[in-house]
Amino acid sequence: xxxxxxxxxxxxxxxxxxxxxxxxxxxxxxxxxxxxxxxxxxxxxxxxxxxxxxxxxxxxxxxxxxxxxxxxxxxxxxxxxxxxxxxxxxxxxxxxxxxxxxxxxxxxxxxxxxxxxxxxxxxxxxxxxxxxxxxxxxxxxxxxxxxxxxxxxxxxxxxxxxxxxxxxxxxxxxxxxxxxxxxxxxxxxxxxxxxxxxxxxxxxxxxxxxxxxxxxxxxxxxxxxxxxxxxxxxxxxxxxxxxxxxxxxxxxxxxxxxxxxxxxxxxxxxxxxxxxxxxxxxxxxxxxxxxxxxxxxxxxxxxxxxxxxxxxxxxxxxxxxxxxxx
Amino acid sequence: xxxxxxxxxxxxxxxxxxxxxxxxxxxxxxxxxxxxxxxxxxxxxxxxxxxxxxxxxxxxxxxxxxxxxxxxxxxxxxxxxxxxxxxxxxxxxxxxxxxxxxxxxxxxxxxxxxxxxxxxxxxxxxxxxxxxxxxxxxxxxxxxxxxxxxxxxxxxxxxxxxxxxxxxxxxxxxxxxxxxxxxxxxxxxxxxxxxxxxxxxxxxxxxxxxxxxxxxxxxxxxxxxxxxxxxxxxxxxxxxxxxxxxxxxxxxxxxxxxxxxxxxxxxxxxxxxxxxxxxxxxxxxxxxxxxxxxxxxxxxxxxxxxxxxxxxxxxxxxxxxxxxxx
Numbered sequence: 001x002x003x004x005x006x007x008x009x010x011x012x013x014x015x016x017x018x019x020x021x022x023x024x025x026x027x028x029x030x031x032x033x034x035x036x037x038x039x040x041x042x043x044x045x046x047x048x049x050x051x052x053x054x055x056x057x058x059x060x061x062x063x064x065x066x067x068x069x070x071x072x073x074x075x076x077x078x079x080x081x082x083x084x085x086x087x088x089x090x091x092x093x094x095x096x097x098x099x100x101x102x103x104x105x106x107x108x109x110x111x112x113x114x115x116x117x118x119x120x121x122x123x124x125x126x127x128x129x130x131x132x133x134x135x136x137x138x139x140x141x142x143x144x145x146x147x148x149x150x151x152x153x154x155x156x157x158x159x160x161x162x163x164x165x166x167x168x169x170x171x172x173x174x175x176x177x178x179x180x181x182x183x184x185x186x187x188x189x190x191x192x193x194x195x196x197x198x199x200x201x202x203x204x205x206x207x208x209x210x211x212x213x214x215x216x217x218x219x220x221x222x223x224x225x226x227x228x229x230x231x232x233x234x235x236x237x238x239x240x241x242x243x244x245x246x247x248x249x250x251x252x253x254x255x256x257x258x259x260x261x262x263x264x265x266x267x268x269x270x271x272x273x274x275x276x277x278x279x280x281x282x283x284x285x286x287x288x289x290x291x292x293x294x295x296x297x298x299x300x301x302x303x304x305x306x307x308x309x310x311x312x313x314x315x316x317x318x319x320x321x322x323x324x325x326x
Numbered sequence: 327x328x329x330x331x332x333x334x335x336x337x338x339x340x341x342x343x344x345x346x347x348x349x350x351x352x353x354x355x356x357x358x359x360x361x362x363x364x365x366x367x368x369x370x371x372x373x374x375x376x377x378x379x380x381x382x383x384x385x386x387x388x389x390x391x392x393x394x395x396x397x398x399x400x401x402x403x404x405x406x407x408x409x410x411x412x413x414x415x416x417x418x419x420x421x422x423x424x425x426x427x428x429x430x431x432x433x434x435x436x437x438x439x440x441x442x443x444x445x446x447x448x449x450x451x452x453x454x455x456x457x458x459x460x461x462x463x464x465x466x467x468x469x470x471x472x473x474x475x476x477x478x479x480x481x482x483x484x485x486x487x488x489x490x491x492x493x494x495x496x497x498x499x500x501x502x503x504x505x506x507x508x509x510x511x512x513x514x515x516x517x518x519x520x521x522x523x524x525x526x527x528x529x530x531x532x533x534x535x536x537x538x539x540x541x542x543x544x545x546x547x548x549x550x551x552x553x554x555x556x557x558x559x560x561x562x563x564x565x566x567x568x569x570x571x572x573x574x575x576x577x578x579x580x581x582x583x584x585x586x587x588x589x590x591x592x593x594x595x596x597x598x599x600x601x602x603x604x605x606x607x608x609x610x611x612x613x614x615x616x617x618x619x620x621x622x623x624x625x626x627x628x629x630x631x632x633x634x635x636x637x638x639x640x641x642x643x644x645x646x647x648x649x650x651x652x
Binding site: 162167168169170171173174175176178179181182183185186191192195196199200201202203204207208210211212213214215217219223226251252253254255256257 | 488493494495496497499500501502504505507508509511512517518521522525526527528529530533534536537538539540541543545549552577578579580581582583605
């Protein structure tokens with residue numbers, strides 16, 4: 001039976017028995033992944049422990065400001081890694097597949113996470129689902145160790161916290177999140193500069209694409225269903241990339257009275273990717289499942305064959321009854 | 327010589343000598359004005375003091391969720407107000423003109439504010455420019471008084487705090503702001519529900535107008551100057567109101583590489599209203615002044631005669647040298 005604890009002291013004790021640690025997080029790293037890694041590596045070094053961060057995927061452009069980001073190796077695990085390190089540290093990874101590597105061989109692992117469902121794959125598993133971000137757990141480790149939190153560590157851990165709480169807009173914006181923010185700002189994190197770096201460097205092509213896509217807005221079911229669409233010509237005119245559509249569905253979702261928002265995107269292969277967002281107890285996961293997709297109650301997705309018009313028709317036939325009964 | 331203090335205990339002591347208080351704030355009330363008023367009135371009532379909130383202007387739609395908002399009178403000061411009350415409380419008002427009333431006659435005034443420049447017009451002046459919001463000062467008063475902070479008071483004061491710190495993105499997102507947030511969430515404020523109420527009830531017409539206006543995006547001066555425009559036909563097609571354009575200029579301002587963003591809006595009388603936003607040390611106030619306008623270094627505005635094309639030409643001639651020398 002594998003055991004978990006919430007006590008970051010257990011993570012600290014295990015770390016202090018190591019001398020060369022490999023630090024990683026999940027593939028497609030986000031703010032909590034990168035901020036926690038950089039903060040953890042700085043903590044390890046302050047304790048006299050060598051730390052190397054290796055990620056499978058590069059960082060998103062919005063996180064390019066994180067101090068020390070240039071020290072992260074973006075690569076597969078180096079040959080012979082089991083001999084180069086004496087501890088592997090996995091941050092924000094509910095299971096061993098999340099880092100996107102083939103595996104960690106015989107390397108002992110320290111598992112530090114805040115997901116409710118965690119596979120407890122480590123020699124030591126510190127899992128605290130009440131932690132607003134793994135970055136907050138790393139802060140607690142530094143404080144427990146009596147290590148001075150530097151401005152760079154504070155910046156990285158604040159970035160972890162502010163991104164994982166959605167700018168303190170999600171339900172994990174708890175008193176614990178706010179007291180951690182207070183300590184990090186006291187230690188030198190600059191919320192205004194970090195917010196500017198995170199949210200105010202949008203590529204112009206995304207703004208152009210936003211104009212194109214929002215111009216397609218349809219309100220149906222008495223304003224309770226909002227539909228937007230993106231065809232290949234819009235992407236081309238905006239000079240945009242397929243991933244630039246990522247947050248667009250949240251704009252119609254935030255319209256007063258809207259219960260479900262649908263975003264239809266024509267793919268290069270002729271299929272249509274559908275993103276569904278809902279508010280409150282309206283379940284869009286069931287709609288996505290009808291078409292072989294999945295997700296959560298309030299955020300789901302699926303892929304339909306055929307062009308935009310056919311996909312729109314099929315999708316609306318499935319989603320309208322859900323909206324109307326809500 | 328009028329004196330100020332930062333000690334909210336002085337405000338509490340003056341309040342406790344009153345029995346019927348008139349509470350107000352500035353005209354065109356925002357989140358800090360309304361949240362502080364409602365929190366203050368609840369505090370006064372908990373101390374056995376009758377409190378009536380009177381504002382000249384109604385609340386913005388985004389703040390309609392504030393608990394107790396229906397108790398606010400939106401009107402001029404009632405006839406005989408000097409006899410009906412024994413204390414006037416002005417929240418977040420740097421001077422006596424800000425409430426938008428003719429005056430307060432002989433009513434003794436308590437002045438609670440966080441603006442650096444405050445005219446110290448009260449019998450008691452509690453002015454603390456380090457307070458992230460006046461709502462935070464009201465929280466400190468309640469705590470000093472030993473009054474239990476209810477969920478409704480916490481919701482109002484959290485709304486004050488989150489709006490005045492720009493979702494904790496401004497430079498007043500200090501440790502003091504975050505510790506206040508922690509106390510308010512502990513007392514029952516729900517950051518996720520408040521964020522949803524504040525930011526996710528946009529009228530559909532604003533989304534339609536956003537599409538129209540962003541489609542006009544021009545990038546000049548090598549991507550350092552962004553220009554968007556709104557003519558009367560766009561407003562008509564979107565079914566939008568002139569005030570719906572309020573936040574649009576912030577979208578081009580947040581484009582990577584942009585130093586100055588310009589928004590040109592055709593007015594009903596044929597003139598053109600210009601909004602200017604800049605980043606860092608680029609001064610747009612000087613540009614606005616050239617055309618008889620004003621503002622601050624990073625946010626300024628002016629009004630030009632003639633149509634959009636003429637206004638655009640004149641404005642660009644003035645702003646391009648500023649952008650190019652930045």
